[in-house]
Amino acid sequence: MMDKNELSRRNFIGKVGYGTLAALAATSVPSYGTVFSKDAGKLAILGGKPVRANKAWPKWPQPDEKIVAKVLETTRSGIWCRIQSKTGTVPTFEEEYAKLLNTKYCVATGSGTQALSTCMEALGIGPGDEVITSPYTDMGTVSAILTSRALPVLADLDPEAYQLDPDDVERRITPNTKAIMPVHMMGQPCNMGRIMEIARKHNLKVIEDSCQAQQAIYRGKNVGAIGDLGCFSFQSSKIMPCGEGGAIIGNDFDLMEQCFTVQNHGTNRKGKHVTIGPKYRMNEFEAAVLLGQMDSIVDRFHKRNENARYLNKRLKDFPGLRSQKLYEGTESGSYYLYAMSYKKEHFNGISREQFLKVMAAEGIGLSPYIPNGLHREAWIDHIVNLKSYKQLFGEKRLKEYREAMDLPNCDLVCSEMAMIWASGPLLAEKEDMDHIVNAIEKVYANRDQLKAI
Numbered sequence: 001m002m003d004k005n006e007l008s009r010r011n012f013i014g015k016v017g018y019g020t021l022a023a024l025a026a027t028s029v030p031s032y033g034t035v036f037s038k039d040a041g042k043l044a045i046l047g048g049k050p051v052r053a054n055k056a057w058p059k060w061p062q063p064d065e066k067i068v069a070k071v072l073e074t075t076r077s078g079i080w081c082r083i084q085s086k087t088g089t090v091p092t093f094e095e096e097y098a099k100l101l102n103t104k105y106c107v108a109t110g111s112g113t114q115a116l117s118t119c120m121e122a123l124g125i126g127p128g129d130e131v132i133t134s135p136y137t138d139m140g141t142v143s144a145i146l147t148s149r150a151l152p153v154l155a156d157l158d159p160e161a162y163q164l165d166p167d168d169v170e171r172r173i174t175p176n177t178k179a180i181m182p183v184h185m186m187g188q189p190c191n192m193g194r195i196m197e198i199a200r201k202h203n204l205k206v207i208e209d210s211c212q213a214q215q216a217i218y219r220g221k222n223v224g225a226i227g228d229l230g231c232f233s234f235q236s237s238k239i240m241p242c243g244e245g246g247a248i249i250g251n252d253f254d255l256m257e258q259c260f261t262v263q264n265h266g267t268n269r270k271g272k273h274v275t276i277g278p279k280y281r282m283n284e285f286e287a288a289v290l291l292g293q294m295d296s297i298v299d300r301f302h303k304r305n306e307n308a309r310y311l312n313k314r315l316k317d318f319p320g321l322r323s324q325k326l327y328e329g330t331e332s333g334s335y336y337l338y339a340m341s342y343k344k345e346h347f348n349g350i351s352r353e354q355f356l357k358v359m360a361a362e363g364i365g366l367s368p369y370i371p372n373g374l375h376r377e378a379w380i381d382h383i384v385n386l387k388s389y390k391q392l393f394g395e396k397r398l399k400e401y402r403e404a405m406d407l408p409n410c411d412l413v414c415s416e417m418a419m420i421w422a423s424g425p426l427l428a429e430k431e432d433m434d435h436i437v438n439a440i441e442k443v444y445a446n447r448d449q450l451k452a453i
């Protein structure tokens, strides 16, 4: 369990307080690892030598020969669409992906957003219904709810885990709430124990947005296989990419058949046109790219976890940059992103943007990721003024809804985030992980130089 480190860090910080810890760190060598002496550590942004120079990170995506071979095979087969064969690349991929994630069934789609949309329709959630989800996610999450003409109700975050705060989810349930869509951000599991408890208590469906969290394990179960349905994305940056692609997993045969029918424009496997659905089928070439990765993904998953554990360990008592909190029960994560919160009070008050520039000069690219929570984007004013939404939800509910878009923890997370796009970089070696932490320590040890910038 990775949580132990997390808990010990929290206890330690809880006892001594951040101020004390900062003072300790400022007067002696911090206990969390090697610190550059000030002479050796003139900051690169001020003309010093960068911690990491002229060394690239592992490229992502990695177009290896197995992928090329699978695409060639598919091209030569003349089977380019999934309905041409029951044993083509898409059905084969679905079988293998279900096995990989220890679930019974998988239906592939053209994207993660399409997978989420399909689940909405398959579960019968639509106009007039409300779905509670996170404001800190890709727009695809909210888009799937909106295109069903349901109301995406945004709950606030646990600011240390960047995940939905289950207590706030429960507070936002109304008689029209039909589902919770937890988003496993950065590829780490949400607090699914509490979310499932709430869902059972209020008789709600759970659609897991696991688009970032392939292969993550929570309390012995694959993320995506805990709720009613789970969705994944294979968009180019993800840990198993094919350009654009998605999948739904689940263990309920009838529900998964309904997912198949919905994404097949409402046509079931027997060719009968039985329900409402768009055409969201994955194509054979996308599945070929994915099948070409089936041998490498498990090793890569372990490698990212090993590197993340190492980073967590080296950063564990460092209050200036705090690694994402992992919930008890988290056995492994996807590490699509390696996320940290930047605490400027420990860096002489320099802004997060300035810190990112200083780190970039040291050769370590950190990103602020999502600039604003989705509660701060224009789609909300669009829908509350839309005739169809007014008819479906009523002006009173929409007014209340607009006013409830005050999500301070999400704002805090957006303002402090400093993360690494980890799909490629976390496949690097231990010495590369040392570069990341050494650069952080160097900036920290020389933080008084930063006043001058």
Ligand SMILES: Cc1ncc(COP(=O)(O)O)c(C=O)c1O
Pocket: 111, 112, 113, 114, 137, 138, 140, 141, 183, 184, 209, 211, 212, 232, 233, 234, 235, 244, 245, 246
């Ligand atoms: C959390 C989350 N949900 C949904 C999506 C949408 O997936 P796609 O881009 O494959 O449609 C993404 C993709 O970035 C995501 O990260």
